[in-house]
Amino acid sequence: MKQLFVLADVGDLMGPLAIIILVAILLLIIISCIKIVPQATAFVVERLGAYIGTWGVGLHFLTPFVDKVARRVNLKEQVIDFKPQPVITKDNVTMQIDTVVFFQITDPKLYAYGVENPLMAIENLTATTLRNIIGELELDQTLTSREIINTKMRTQLDVATDPWGIKVNRVELKNIIPPREIQDSMEKQMKAERERREKILQAEGEKKSTILVAEGNKEKAILDAEAEKQAAILRAEAKKEAMVREAEGQATAILKVQQAQAESIRLIKEAGADSAVLQIKSLEAFTKAADGKATKIIIPSEIQGLAGALSALKETVKE
Secondary structure (H helix, E strand, O other): OHHHHHHHHHHHHHHHHHHHHHHHHHHHHHHHEEEEEEEEEEEEEEEEEEEEEEEEOOEOOOOOOOOEEEEEEEEEEEEEEEOOOOEEOOOOOEEEEEEEEEEEEEHHHHHHHOOOOOOHHHHHHHHHHHHHHOOOOHHHHHHHHHHHHHHHHHHHHHHHHHHOEEEEEEEEEEEEEEHHHHHHHHHHHHHHHHHHHHHHHHHHHHHHHHHHHHHHHHHHHHHHHHHHHHHHHHHHHHHHHHHHHHHHHHHHHHHHHHHHHHHHHHHHHHHHOOHHHHHHHHHHHHHHHHHHOOOOOOOOOOHHHHHHHHHHHHHHHOO
């Protein structure tokens, strides 16, 4: 009897428990059918294996057991760094070049169904495109034409990846690694170029130094000439001043002599001297003149007559 009661209680409990489990399963199914698409993401949805649409940002619901999210697509710009690829230039130089590709998915449907492995496809396409472009350039052009190579690769990759729903925004050559012997020769060339520039700079420095020294000497010579000119002017002015003062002194002396002579004549006239006395004074003046260094003296006729008279008088006195 007790066993029958226990079985009855278990049977009564199984019904509600099954309902609870069923409700929980339904809730889980409903929750799993609710999909929230985040920003910069797209969901490719299929129904029974067929594409039915692309979900954008927001809240969406799947039909249970019929619809499914086939692919989650990242719409942000992505970067792929490919390993170095061996390429051969036009002048048969083998080098290693690794590239960086910046791309963005613009059509999730084409990206999901256009190519099996888009990233591998981009890598192989990048390698072949790079070989084609580098094969048309020589080594020096390859090393100096990165921007041209980047532009050509971006254009060709963008056209090739357009059916896959991918837009290539940029392509950059990350590293160009030439052979070791080429690197050694390039280093020697750069060293020689640096030495040449150093010599040029040194020569230019010496040239500027020489020019500055010459300009300094020129300025010094100009200043010396100017100083000499000023000194000569000052010496000339001093000499002129001395001559003027000497001339003024001589003029003053002559003026005083003339005044003295005039005063002497005036006194003689006031004393009542006759012509004979005046002639004797004139004779004394010429006698003083004869004491100088003059070699020729012109004596007026009146004085000559007076001298003759005096000589005759002297002879008479002697007799």
